[in-house]
Structures are given as C-alpha cells and as structure tokens.
Amino acid sequence: MDQPVKEPLRILAPNPSPLTGPGTTTFLIGRDHVAVIDPGPDDPDHIEAVARAGRDRIGHILVTHAHRDHSAGAARLARLTGAEVLAFGTATEGRSPVMQRLAATGLLSGGEGLDEEFVPDRRLRDGEQVSTPDWTLTALHMPGHAAGHLCFAWGDTVFCGDLVMGWSSTLISPPDGDLGDYFRSLDRLGQMGARRLLPTHGDAIEAPAPRLAELARHRRLRSRQIIAALREGGDSAEGLARRIYDIPDHLLPAAERNVLAHLIALHHVGAVETQGEIARDSFFAMS
Incomplete structure (x- = not known):
C-alpha cells in the first residue's frame, strides 16, 4: 500500500454521546478535487463548516454507512456543493439472508440510528475505485456494524467508519449488525496491512493489528460470558444484558442488541437454542 500524499482535514461534529464518543469526525481529502468522507449529522453549522473547508471544490461525498450520525448531513452538503453522494446503498441494503428473514418477521425493528431517508446518487461495490487527479x-x-458498511482505503490508510472505533467497541445491532460479518471484516482489515486506521469516532489508530486483536478478544469474551450465564439459567437478550453488563439503565437497550447479536451467532453454530424464529424477546438456553 502506498503512502497518502498528505493528512486529511478533520472537522468534528457537535454530537458527542455515549454511542458517538467525542462526536462524528468528517474527513476531507484533496486540494483541487475534494472528497468528503462521512458528512455527519444534519447539523446546519457543521455542514456549512464542511462546505467552507472544501473551498467550492467538493465533488464527492462518500458515506461509510446510513446511520444518521454519518449520513444525514449528506443531502444538505450535496445541495450546497453540487457534489454526488456515494455509498453502498440505503439503510437496509446488504443484509444477509438470515438478517433479511429476521427483519421480515417484523419482530426486529431495525438498528439504532438508521437513516431511513438516505439514498445515494451512486452505489459503490466492493473493490470499486473512485479517483481524481x-x-x-x-x-x-466490510459489514458487521451495519449491513452496507463501507471502508475506504487511501494509500496505506483506511477510513474505517464504525467498523473500528478509536474509543470503544462498536455497536452490533441486528438485523443490520451481524457478529459473523464483523469477525470476517476484522480479519479482512487485518490482512490488508494498513499502517493506520481513521475511525469516524475517536482518535486515529496508529497500530491497527493490536487494536483489531483486542476487539476480537473482547467479542469472544462476551460470548463466553453469555454462555456462562446461560449455563446458570436460560434467559432473553434483555435479561442476559442485565446480568452481564454493569452500566446505567439508559445504555441497556444497546447492550441488549449486542447480546442478541451474540445469541444469533451462537444459535447459528448450534451452541444455544430457542423455540421458533429468533426475535428480540426470544428465550435462549444452552443446546
């Protein structure tokens, strides 16, 4: 992988939260031909600041995935600049057959923060290049956090969206978050040999290999904790989250969806069982 020519410009959106950390970082690259990566939330001041930084030279707006803290500002920025918006697809595109079936049951209402109005001007597929001078x-x-999640390789740097975050592990919320996909994406990212990862939330990751290994260990540990809890007694994803996590109540819904992602993966390999189709309130037990 080649060295990028220069550092990207970073503009931090004013949307810090327990799920976004310090906020959404919008990246700009290029001098005469500017690309914006993850325009962020639809905050007029933030979007206007991005447009000013682009100096009337923004021609591409690239979105890693259709969550509102990443994609909602794309339409406003496109109106200001005339740039085209590029992404994998809408908020629900890219779901695996298993997750499509789960969504079709109507019992899983979708992931947190879905930008259901987002439609890109141009869809990008895996391996497709976008170039200017x-x-x-x-x-x-690279799905896992979201079904249609894209990362963008720029020389030996990868803009990794929410697949890898600089301050926390990412939320995996079915039917868009998929733990099996997440592990496969981590493996693929590690095999690329990138020198640096630039997440949309948090600081740059200058040593990708240890960070990726740490995230994989964290997920495997969580699966072991869920199995240990189920050996003491069956439970729902919500019940298991309350038993496993030591967090404030307002964070429990996100923890529950993370646990459900693990339960779906464990069910797929036959480690746990439940009656009927998997749903948010399913009761799980050891097989």
Missing part, C-alpha cells in the same frame, strides 16, 4: 479511494464492503 488528487486521490484514489477504494471502497471495501
């Missing part, structure tokens, strides 16, 4: 970005379909 200033830069080349390669779109990499």
Whole structure:
C-alpha cells in the first residue's frame, strides 16, 4: 500500500454521546478535487463548516454507512456543493439472508440510528475505485456494524467508519449488525496491512493489528460470558444484558442488541437454542 500524499482535514461534529464518543469526525481529502468522507449529522453549522473547508471544490461525498450520525448531513452538503453522494446503498441494503428473514418477521425493528431517508446518487461495490487527479479511494464492503458498511482505503490508510472505533467497541445491532460479518471484516482489515486506521469516532489508530486483536478478544469474551450465564439459567437478550453488563439503565437497550447479536451467532453454530424464529424477546438456553 502506498503512502497518502498528505493528512486529511478533520472537522468534528457537535454530537458527542455515549454511542458517538467525542462526536462524528468528517474527513476531507484533496486540494483541487475534494472528497468528503462521512458528512455527519444534519447539523446546519457543521455542514456549512464542511462546505467552507472544501473551498467550492467538493465533488464527492462518500458515506461509510446510513446511520444518521454519518449520513444525514449528506443531502444538505450535496445541495450546497453540487457534489454526488456515494455509498453502498440505503439503510437496509446488504443484509444477509438470515438478517433479511429476521427483519421480515417484523419482530426486529431495525438498528439504532438508521437513516431511513438516505439514498445515494451512486452505489459503490466492493473493490470499486473512485479517483481524481488528487486521490484514489477504494471502497471495501466490510459489514458487521451495519449491513452496507463501507471502508475506504487511501494509500496505506483506511477510513474505517464504525467498523473500528478509536474509543470503544462498536455497536452490533441486528438485523443490520451481524457478529459473523464483523469477525470476517476484522480479519479482512487485518490482512490488508494498513499502517493506520481513521475511525469516524475517536482518535486515529496508529497500530491497527493490536487494536483489531483486542476487539476480537473482547467479542469472544462476551460470548463466553453469555454462555456462562446461560449455563446458570436460560434467559432473553434483555435479561442476559442485565446480568452481564454493569452500566446505567439508559445504555441497556444497546447492550441488549449486542447480546442478541451474540445469541444469533451462537444459535447459528448450534451452541444455544430457542423455540421458533429468533426475535428480540426470544428465550435462549444452552443446546
């Protein structure tokens, strides 16, 4: 992988929260041909600041995934600049057959923060390149946090969206979050040999391999905790989250969805069982 020519410009959106950390970082690359990566929330001041930083040279708006803290500002920025919006697809595109079936039951209402109004001008597929005289970005379909999640390789740097965050582990919320996909995407990202990862939330990751290994260990530990809890007695995802996590009540819904993602993966390999189709309130037990 080649060294990028220069550092991206970073503009932090004013949306800090327990799920976004310090907020959404919008990246700009290029001098005469500017690309914006993850325009962020539909905050007029933030979007206007991004447009000003682009100096009337923004031609591409690239979105890693259709969550409102990443994609909702794309339409406003496109109106200001005339740039095209590029992404994998809408908020629900890219779901695996298993997750499509779960969503079709109507019992899982979708992931937190879905930007259901988002529609890109141009869809990118895995391995597709977007180039100008200033830069080349390669779109990499890396689901796990979201079904249509893209990372963008820029030389030996990867803009990794929410697949890897700089301050916390990412939320995996079915039917869009998929733990099996997440592990596969972590493995693929590790095999690329990137020198640096630039997450949309948190600081740059200058040593990708240890960070990726840490995230995989964290998920495997969580699966072991869920199995240990089920050996003491069956439960729902909500009940298991309350038993496993030591967090404030307002964070429990996100924890519940993370636990459900683990239960779906464990059910897929036959480690746990439930009656009927998996739903948010299913009762799980050891097989």
